[in-house]
Amino acid sequence: MSKKQAGFYIDAQRCIGCYSCAMACKNQYHQEPGVHWRYVYPLKEEIYPHRERAWMSLACNHCEHPTCLEVCPVEAYYKREKDGVVVHEQEKCIGCQNCIRSCPYGAPRFNPARHQAEKCSMCYQRLDAGLKPACVQGCPTYALQFIEDMASFDQSGKVQYLAGFPRFPELNPSVRFRPPREPREVRR
Numbered sequence: 457m458s459k460k461q462a463g464f465y466i467d468a469q470r471c472i473g474c475y476s477c478a479m480a481c482k483n484q485y486h487q488e489p490g491v492h493w494r495y496v497y498p499l500k501e502e503i504y505p506h507r508e509r510a511w512m513s514l515a516c517n518h519c520e521h522p523t524c525l526e527v528c529p530v531e532a533y534y535k536r537e538k539d540g541v542v543v544h545e546q547e548k549c550i551g552c553q554n555c556i557r558s559c560p561y562g563a564p565r566f567n568p569a570r571h572q573a574e575k576c577s578m579c580y581q582r583l584d585a586g587l588k589p590a591c592v593q594g595c596p597t598y599a600l601q602f603i604e605d606m607a608s609f610d611q612s613g614k615v616q617y618l619a620g621f622p623r624f625p626e627l628n629p630s631v632r633f634r635p636p637r638e639p640r641e642v643r644r
């Protein structure tokens with residue numbers, strides 16, 4: 457494991473589903489129409505059948521053992537030693553889509569204009585300049601936060617696998633959630 461492992465924290469009790477995080481990401485990287493590296497998903501009604509809706513804001517989880525990196529035939533992925541961020545070097549990508557097929561979190565996306573994969577690199581250039589990732593910066597409710605090091609993050613009341621979030625312990629995704637409150641009223 458790298459010395460530090462950065463990650464994302466999503467507080468489902470604070471998220472209002474406004475998509476500002478996803479839009480901040482699109483704006484930062486001028487993503488093609490239809491391509492998004494971060495997206496906001498409502499918790500499915502089968503999982504969370506309450507009147508009040510709840511959301512998960514998801515992007516790449518910068519896994520401890522990233523399968524995207526393992527399956528890439530041209531080594532377009534690397535994991536940074538200093539913070540464990542998984543970076544995709546688009547100039548090396550041949551567009552074979554192995555990473556897209558292998559990632560159980562749907563994080564790498566296909567850019568049809570460039571015929572290459574692309575994904576969240578946790579705004580590592582911003583991190584290196586002492587800034588937060590654009591999505592974190594863009595969240596108006598502090599629902600989405602940057603974790604500098606998973607090892608020292610206070611895990612109390614948080615979970616790694618929120619209901620509906622795929623469970624892949626062998627990848628060890630660098631993400632933690634605070635589950636939504638249990639509201640009084642159920643939808644049906």
Ligand code: SF4
Pocket residue numbers: 515516517518519521522523524525542558559560561562563564575627629
């Ligand atoms: S979430 Fe997917 S793309 Fe991101 S590091 Fe893990 S395996 Fe790779």
Ligand code: SF4
Pocket residue numbers: 470471472473474475476477478496511513594595596597598599600
């Ligand atoms: S910006 Fe914050 S509150 Fe809005 S959808 Fe994203 S995580 Fe939720």
